[in-house]
Amino acid sequence: xxxKRSAGLIFGFFFPLGWKTGKTRALxxxxxxxxxxxxxxxxxxxxxxxxxxxxxxxxxxxxxxxLYIVILSLFYGTSVVAEEVENRTLSYLVTRPVxxxxxxxxxxxxxxxxxxxxxxxxxxxxxxxxxxxxxxDPALYLTFLRYLGVLGLGxxxxxxxxxxxxxxxxxxxILGLVFGFGWENIIQYFPGSTQRFxxxxxxxxxxxxxxxxxxxxxxxxxxALLLFRLEPTSPFLAVLALGAIAVVFLALxxxxxxxxxxxxxx
Amino acid sequence: MxxxxxxxxxxxxxxLAERRFPWWPIARSGIRLAFRKKAFRLFFxxxxxxxxxxxxxLYVSERLEDFKALVQSNRALLRIDPxxxxxxxxxxxxxxxxxxxxxFAAAGLVADDLKHNSLQLYxxxxxxxxxxxxxxMSVVGFFVLALSGLPxxxxxxxxxxxxxxxxxxxxxxxLPLSIIGYSALLTVFFAFYFMLLSASSRNARYVAILVFTxxxxxxxxxxxxxxxxxxxxxxxxxxxxxxxxxxSFLFGAKPPLAVPAGWSFAVLGAIxxxxxxxxxxxxxxxxxxx
Amino acid sequence: xxAVIAADRLSKYYGNVLGLNDVSLEIEEGxxxxxxxxxxxxxTFMKLVTGQMKPDIGTVTVSGRRTWNDPELFxxxxxxxxxxxxxxxxxxxxxxxGLLRLYGFPPAEVRDRAARALDVVDLTKDKxxxxxxxxxxxxxxxxxxxxxxxxxxxxxLDEPMSGLDPLGKRKLIRLIKDFKKxxxxxxxxxxxxxxxxxxxxxxVLVHQGKILAQGDIPxxxxxxxxxxxxxxxxxxxxRALAARFVGDRSIQKMTFGPDGRxxxxxxxxxxxxxxxxxxxxxxxxxxxxxxxSPDDNLQAVFEYLVGK
Numbered sequence: 001x002x003x004k005r006s007a008g009l010i011f012g013f014f015f016p017l018g019w020k021t022g023k024t025r026a027l028x029x030x031x032x033x034x035x036x037x038x039x040x041x042x043x044x045x046x047x048x049x050x051x052x053x054x055x056x057x058x059x060x061x062x063x064x065x066x067l068y069i070v071i072l073s074l075f076y077g078t079s080v081v082a083e084e085v086e087n088r089t090l091s092y093l094v095t096r097p098v099x100x101x102x103x104x105x106x107x108x109x110x111x112x113x114x115x116x117x118x119x120x121x122x123x124x125x126x127x128x129x130x131x132x133x134x135x136x137d138p139a140l141y142l143t144f145l146r147y148l149g150v151l152g153l154g155x156x157x158x159x160x161x162x163x164x165x166x167x168x169x170x171x172x173x174i175l176g177l178v179f180g181f182g183w184e185n186i187i188q189y190f191p192g193s194t195q196r197f198x199x200x201x202x203x204x205x206x207x208x209x210x211x212x213x214x215x216x217x218x219x220x221x222x223x224a225l226l227l228f229r230l231e232p233t234s235p236f237l238a239v240l241a242l243g244a245i246a247v248v249f250l251a252l253x254x255x256x257x258x259x260x261x262x263x264x265x266x
Numbered sequence: 267m268x269x270x271x272x273x274x275x276x277x278x279x280x281x282l283a284e285r286r287f288p289w290w291p292i293a294r295s296g297i298r299l300a301f302r303k304k305a306f307r308l309f310f311x312x313x314x315x316x317x318x319x320x321x322x323x324l325y326v327s328e329r330l331e332d333f334k335a336l337v338q339s340n341r342a343l344l345r346i347d348p349x350x351x352x353x354x355x356x357x358x359x360x361x362x363x364x365x366x367x368x369x370f371a372a373a374g375l376v377a378d379d380l381k382h383n384s385l386q387l388y389x390x391x392x393x394x395x396x397x398x399x400x401x402x403m404s405v406v407g408f409f410v411l412a413l414s415g416l417p418x419x420x421x422x423x424x425x426x427x428x429x430x431x432x433x434x435x436x437x438x439x440x441l442p443l444s445i446i447g448y449s450a451l452l453t454v455f456f457a458f459y460f461m462l463l464s465a466s467s468r469n470a471r472y473v474a475i476l477v478f479t480x481x482x483x484x485x486x487x488x489x490x491x492x493x494x495x496x497x498x499x500x501x502x503x504x505x506x507x508x509x510x511x512x513x514s515f516l517f518g519a520k521p522p523l524a525v526p527a528g529w530s531f532a533v534l535g536a537i538x539x540x541x542x543x544x545x546x547x548x549x550x551x552x553x554x555x556x
Numbered sequence: 557x558x559a560v561i562a563a564d565r566l567s568k569y570y571g572n573v574l575g576l577n578d579v580s581l582e583i584e585e586g587x588x589x590x591x592x593x594x595x596x597x598x599x600t601f602m603k604l605v606t607g608q609m610k611p612d613i614g615t616v617t618v619s620g621r622r623t624w625n626d627p628e629l630f631x632x633x634x635x636x637x638x639x640x641x642x643x644x645x646x647x648x649x650x651x652x653x654g655l656l657r658l659y660g661f662p663p664a665e666v667r668d669r670a671a672r673a674l675d676v677v678d679l680t681k682d683k684x685x686x687x688x689x690x691x692x693x694x695x696x697x698x699x700x701x702x703x704x705x706x707x708x709x710x711x712x713l714d715e716p717m718s719g720l721d722p723l724g725k726r727k728l729i730r731l732i733k734d735f736k737k738x739x740x741x742x743x744x745x746x747x748x749x750x751x752x753x754x755x756x757x758x759x760v761l762v763h764q765g766k767i768l769a770q771g772d773i774p775x776x777x778x779x780x781x782x783x784x785x786x787x788x789x790x791x792x793x794x795r796a797l798a799a800r801f802v803g804d805r806s807i808q809k810m811t812f813g814p815d816g817r818x819x820x821x822x823x824x825x826x827x828x829x830x831x832x833x834x835x836x837x838x839x840x841x842x843x844x845x846x847x848x849s850p851d852d853n854l855q856a857v858f859e860y861l862v863g864k
Contacts, residue, residue, distance in 0.1 A: 001627075001628075001660055005660065006627075006658075009657055009658050009660065010658070012657060013654045013655075013657065013658065017643060017645065017646060017654070020645040020646070021645050022645075023467070023469070023472050030479070030483070033483075033487075037490055037494075040494060041494055044494055044495070045494065055490075055493070055494070058493070059486075059489070059490045059493060062486070063486055063490075067479075067482055067483065067486055071475060071478075071479050074475060075471075075472065075475045078471060079471075082471065083471075086469070086471065087641055088637075088639045088641040089641055089642070089643060090608070091603075091606075091608060091635065091637040091639070092637070092643075092655060092702070093658075094606075094607065094608055095606050095607070095608065095630050095633065095635040096627065096630055096655065096658040096659065097627045097628050097629075097630045097631045097658070097659055097660075098627055098658050099625075099627050100625065100627075171303070171305055171370070173369075173471050173474045173475065174305070174309070174366060174369060174370055174474070177366060177369065177474070177478055178366060181362075181478070181482065182362070258625060261608075261609050261610060263570065263609075264639070
């Protein structure tokens, strides 16, 4: 069986399984928090359009970009390999006629889609609640798609990185937390090109930036908090870099998983 | 006459000698288990870096003449008073460090027992639920005290040694108590916080995520609510802000939120009570499968 | 007959700990029992055979193909792991059917095969229950079902009977024997001799990572018979008791325990000794407090074989 078909079969195994776990439900619930917040904002900030847009760009996008997708990717990314080893269920997978590469790719794809749905629902509902008066404006939908695309790319890149960490280390979660919430946050304060050694830099570079003072597209007046000290990379290069990060770390994870022996802890 | 005796259990009718600290073996094994991990030892050592930096500051403050050029613009930073200690201890970075180290050492404290069905083994011994919880919490306590208590009390001693007199202690006699109080606050809160979340899943990796997400999320939530409602009381939703608020109070410094520090103590206390209630229900010798 | 599973100078180390040491072995069609105490290296051998581990030294092949990173080989292999682990959020049917899908069977065939496998292990009625709610016996059975659902030619069962009640064991033994009749190769591990004995007469004895012996059960029995039995008798006057046996030629050795109340006898004819002991007790008025046989188990045979 080819890798593509095998990966598809693994995807079919883990995608429905992913939805059934209590952990997914809890994390999905967290993703609905912005919806609740959007409702609260609409009630309390009635008539303050600029403030409402700022709630999305300054608060909700920060939540999605710097907390939610990092947490999701960290949990699901490290789960791709570490979960099988911790739960000792790896024996069931590696004794089937599917390659180890397909196991990593299939499970990665299943979890990435799972996360994308969770993020997409939360983002979509909260975005359109906050921009309800402008639902007839086509630019609004383009802006939404751009935000969704940024978060989707973020999920792909972060998850690939954490999949690699999970395949490489036993305690990947600690290093993942330090990377996701330490390195990714402090790097913007470093001088020169240092900020390019992070994933979040390329994601921020792709945000639908609006110069301060101009309201449009539902994106609000820029995204000041997210763009703080940002020296953006061009969108083309940013997409390329994120794609490369995803491909390289996923390939490394596959190579590791093919060659490394995973012993269960007694 | 020959008798072939039955080989079986010998019933013992004596009185069980009660140990004074039945929780101690649990605590000891938890601490030992953490130190068995090489990576943990590295992180734990890293936890003392702030204390080393502070020690450097203390030294420089006593040798201002030697470091005149260096400290000209940073004189305020080198004023050694309770605020100096507060700057290091009641600091989001320091709390992040403590959290990471505790995730390493304590995320699996209860989760691993649930995963391996070990609770029934614990409770088939002369051990009460309180002993079990105390033992596990002592693991958290050990690491928090090791990072936030002892080295900072030692720094006071160093300050006195560097100065060659007791003037510092005479000027700030309550500082040791502030450090002890703050360290105790962190110990109690983190012990309950970790136990609560560790008992919520069988998967230590998930607990680690949960501990961190809850901590960060509370911060994000409070930021959002503060933005919407424009009142500092929304800061009380943040675990970090509450710790900082209570910590500032203990060090006699200006609190970061414009609300009475008592509110933060109440919030942290409420979380501990909630944890106690949940733990009382969760920690059982018999597993109920639904 | 040609070997289905072959190991050649196979060794596996866990850091400094020896898992398997220089094992050369050929396993043919039919049932073969892998017998050894816990930690002997049985599971390590099975993990090497099923490609979950790679050998440090030597080779292991199934049907002439090396097992590490050869997934196509697993169309022919069914593996039942020792650990009591599952995807707990799945139902029994989802578990078996989900793993069957990984073979690329069409959906209808997956359904048929899963239903058949669940029927074989008597779990049809409980197929829609979550595995986390299964009893230990049910979990063992569902594990067996996933190992055989794809109709493999080679079935590898790691301690399949642990946790089963006597009735469950009997059923599983019958199932495994039925599989054998269909011309398959079955490798079963256990540390309990009677379990293996009920399945097959072909046994491989593993101890401390080495193959100690390979052969039929009667051969193993012979080894046990050839091995002098130790019998420990605690009595009020062990020396008087010993005096009564000094002339007995079936007794090879007599020693006194450190407590001064125990006589330890080594004999090839255990039953004869017990007969004479009863007589001695009744005639001589010697009070016997306890009789035990410290070496009457598989471990003792292993120790005997390694010359301890």
